[in-house]
Amino acid sequence: MRSIERKNKHKKRKRILLLMTIVGVILIASYFVYAFLSANSFFNAIQEDPISSQEEEMVIIENKEPFSILLLGVDERPGDIGRADTIIVATVNPNTEDVKLLSIPRDTLIELPKSGEADKINATYAYGGISYTIETVENYLDIPIQYYAQINFQGLVDLIDVIGGIEVDSPLDFTVQDSDETQNAIHINKGLQRLNGEEALGYARMRKQDPRGDWGRQERQRQVIQAIVDETISISSLTNFNRIFNAIAPNLKTNLSGREIWILGTNYASAAQNIESLTLNGEEAYIYFPSYGQEVYVWEPYEETVAELQQILKTHLELDLQSLESEIEE
Numbered sequence: 001m002r003s004i005e006r007k008n009k010h011k012k013r014k015r016i017l018l019l020m021t022i023v024g025v026i027l028i029a030s031y032f033v034y035a036f037l038s039a040n041s042f043f044n045a046i047q048e049d050p051i052s053s054q055e056e057e058m059v060i061i062e063n064k065e066p067f068s069i070l071l072l073g074v075d076e077r078p079g080d081i082g083r084a085d086t087i088i089v090a091t092v093n094p095n096t097e098d099v100k101l102l103s104i105p106r107d108t109l110i111e112l113p114k115s116g117e118a119d120k121i122n123a124t125y126a127y128g129g130i131s132y133t134i135e136t137v138e139n140y141l142d143i144p145i146q147y148y149a150q151i152n153f154q155g156l157v158d159l160i161d162v163i164g165g166i167e168v169d170s171p172l173d174f175t176v177q178d179s180d181e182t183q184n185a186i187h188i189n190k191g192l193q194r195l196n197g198e199e200a201l202g203y204a205r206m207r208k209q210d211p212r213g214d215w216g217r218q219e220r221q222r223q224v225i226q227a228i229v230d231e232t233i234s235i236s237s238l239t240n241f242n243r244i245f246n247a248i249a250p251n252l253k254t255n256l257s258g259r260e261i262w263i264l265g266t267n268y269a270s271a272a273q274n275i276e277s278l279t280l281n282g283e284e285a286y287i288y289f290p291s292y293g294q295e296v297y298v299w300e301p302y303e304e305t306v307a308e309l310q311q312i313l314k315t316h317l318e319l320d321l322q323s324l325e326s327e328i329e330e
Contacts, residue, residue, distance in 0.1 A: 004084075024203060031285070048178060061260045061264060061267070061268075062264050064315070066091065066092060066094070066095070066316065067092055067148055067317070068145050068313075069089075069090050069092070069147040069148060069261045070089055070090075070091060070133070070134055070137055071150075072133065072148070072150035073102070073123070073150075073153060073156070074125060077171060081125070082125065082152075083106070084305065085153070086103075087105075087106060087121060088102065088103050088104070089102045089313070090099075091103065092272075093317070093318070096270050097270045097273075098316075099275045099276070101273060101278065102309060103123075103221070103222075103277070104137070105214040105280065107120050107121075107298050108121045109287065110124075110140055111139075112124070112127075112136065116224045118213055119289070119291075120298060120325070121136060123131075127271060130148060133147060140306070141306075141310055141313055141316070141320065143310070143317060144223075144317075147255055148254060148255055149252065149254040149256065150252070150253050150254070153205075153250075154202075155248055155250070156197065156200070156251075157197030157198055157200075157201050158197060159244065159247075160196065160200045160228065161197040161310075162247045163244065165197075166194070166195055167194075168193065168203060168220075169193075169223075170203065170221055171190065172190055173185075173189055173190040174209045175187045176202040176203075176209075177202070178201075179198060179201055181309065188202065188206075200224055203220055204221045204224045213284075214299065221275070231234060248296035258279060279310060280299075280301050281302055282296065282299055282300050282305065283299075283300055284303075284304050285298050285299075285300045287300075
């Protein structure tokens with residue numbers, strides 16, 4: 001009798017365990033379906049129409065070919081188109097499984113397309129938006145830019161606040177203005193600390209108090225980006241993905257489709273593990289600009305450095321190989 005009761009209890013426990021497992025599977029499946037639908041809405045919200053001159057290049061991600069993307073951090077304010085404060089060109093090669101990142105200082109002296117006039121590269125966004133900035137970067141580096149993603153700094157603030165802040169190890173102790181231009185509103189201590197959105201933006205943007213100037217700022221920007229990635233992929237952040245999407249969507253624009261973004265996550269994941277940062281060497285200068293009516297600070301890259309970087313990026317995108325194949329076919 002006791003043996004039968006024990007068997008019945010054992011069967012009952014098995015049924016309960018099976019029921020709990022089924023319920024768990026259903027909940028997990030529902031979670032990922034919800035995540036996919038939310039992500040799909042997010043991708044539709046952030047995608048802009050492809051730039052016409054780049055439409056023929058859109059198939060390269062599906063074909064698992066090397067590609068380039070322009071990453072812009074834009075300081076946009078009400079009633080002002082803004083300027084590109086952060087300009088990064090990334091080339092991604094799934095064959096060599098690596099990424100090359102080139103940060104172009106915002107004060108870099110360039111020749112504007114068509115007019116041939118000299119100006120700072122960050123002004124191109126104010127002159128003609130994302131398409132003009134892309135055209136300028138393409139001319140300057142002599143490579144095609146197939147994709148772009150730009151985020152307004154308010155989006156960066158909102159994102160960091162949603163994920164609960166980020167941890168950074170500051171090499172400096174300094175005070176900086178906030179996004180409303182309030183002087184000395186943010187104080188950053190030297191050493192390890194956790195920053196909210198406003199503090200992280202101030203940490204990433206400060207340049208004048210850094211002995212390394214724009215190079216120090218670029219290093220801090222990369223540190224903030226890495227910290228955001230680390231926080232975003234954590235389990236706690238994954239449970240708040242809808243809030244994350246809502247924080248980013250109004251402030252992020254890209255010509256990547258939702259399908260292409262999903263493909264990136266599968267075809268190019270290994271390349272993202274190997275990132276090399278390239279440096280645009282040059283020297284500081286003050287040049288008189290008639291449009292400004294005064295001498296203005298610029299970063300003047302060395303011609304040999306620009307030529308070397310052009311070749312590195314072309315090789316990484318396998319453009320030399322593609323040109324050779326075209327000549328053979330002809």
